[in-house]
Amino acid sequence: MNCQQANQIDLVDYLASLGFRPEKIRQNDYWYLSPTRDENTASFKVNRAKNIWFDHGTGEGGNLVDFAMRYFSCELTEALDKIGAGKIELPNAVIRESGQLSTEHDNHIEIVRIDPMIMDNLLLQYLSSRHIEKSVAQNHCKQILYENAGKRFLAIGFKNNCGGYELRSKHFKAASAPKYVTWFNNYANTITVFEGFFDFLTWRSLNSLQQAKSTNILVLNSLSFFTRSLLLQEKHDRIHLYLDNDNPGRQCVQEILKRSPAKVIDESGIYKHYKDLNEWHVSQQNTHRISQSRKLGM
Numbered sequence: 001m002n003c004q005q006a007n008q009i010d011l012v013d014y015l016a017s018l019g020f021r022p023e024k025i026r027q028n029d030y031w032y033l034s035p036t037r038d039e040n041t042a043s044f045k046v047n048r049a050k051n052i053w054f055d056h057g058t059g060e061g062g063n064l065v066d067f068a069m070r071y072f073s074c075e076l077t078e079a080l081d082k083i084g085a086g087k088i089e090l091p092n093a094v095i096r097e098s099g100q101l102s103t104e105h106d107n108h109i110e111i112v113r114i115d116p117m118i119m120d121n122l123l124l125q126y127l128s129s130r131h132i133e134k135s136v137a138q139n140h141c142k143q144i145l146y147e148n149a150g151k152r153f154l155a156i157g158f159k160n161n162c163g164g165y166e167l168r169s170k171h172f173k174a175a176s177a178p179k180y181v182t183w184f185n186n187y188a189n190t191i192t193v194f195e196g197f198f199d200f201l202t203w204r205s206l207n208s209l210q211q212a213k214s215t216n217i218l219v220l221n222s223l224s225f226f227t228r229s230l231l232l233q234e235k236h237d238r239i240h241l242y243l244d245n246d247n248p249g250r251q252c253v254q255e256i257l258k259r260s261p262a263k264v265i266d267e268s269g270i271y272k273h274y275k276d277l278n279e280w281h282v283s284q285q286n287t288h289r290i291s292q293s294r295k296l297g298m
Contacts, residue, residue, distance in 0.1 A: 021162035115143040131285045133205040158197040184217040190238040199277040
């Protein structure tokens with residue numbers, strides 16, 4: 001990788017891969033607690049449109065290569081090697097809890113309000129139609145009021161490790177910036193990987209809390225994060241994969257099987273005739289209800 005290639009990498013995405021997420025977002029400006037020093041007020045700014053950074057606390061700034069040299073305290077060649085590795089370092093990185101979440105995003109979706117409980121009847125009905133346990137959804141999701149194209153809507157929100165939300169309702173599927181993975185570190189030797197959060201919620205609905213805490217959990221929220229998370233996955237003794245039964249999902253399974261065949265357990269056989277775990281679960285539950293109705297003569 002050369003400097004030109006490295007500096008084309010999105011700085012916000014790169015900081016996210018190191019475990020840093022913005023404290024606030026104002027249009028194209030992403031504000032962080034400085035990755036290179038201790039501070040209580042975010043003074044490290046990334047302008048995403050220009051893909052440059054500036055640390056107001058030190059007066060330093062520049063492009064992604066400049067940041068890597070400063071962050072890793074190394075020379076240019078080593079910085080390019082580290083950038084090229086493209087690792088997601090979630091287990092060892094400091095994932096800081098943000099304060100007030102800013103709602104000004106440059107993808108035209110603005111988060112207006114975050115409610116801790118899902119109360120809207122239509123959203124609850126949607127969860128029921130997907131056969132997700134209500135307690136599981138309430139534990140892992142929020143009710144989000146968002147604005148899109150000047151209109152306001154409600155959605156189920158699933159938070160990622162950079163402060164963005166996956167947003168879902170019966171007729172809507174999108175995400176608020178920044179897009180990233182969701183990581184649950186239970187300090188286990190195994191990792192369970194899900195492509196989407198409804199598959200994770202399905203799995204949680206089918207397993208006890210004790211079983212859920214016996215494994216680390218990675219929800220990709222987008223298959224584009226799969227390759228970037230390979231090193232994280234391979235740090236574990238066992239890798240359980242719940243990816244979609246489609247060509248992109250199968251390609252990802254083959255990719256990691258070539259690298260770590262002894263570690264990988266492809267769980268897609270459970271739902272081999274369905275697109276994903278949730279679709280299989282919905283079919284199973286609906287079949288069970290029909291069977292029970294017939295037994296009762298309904």
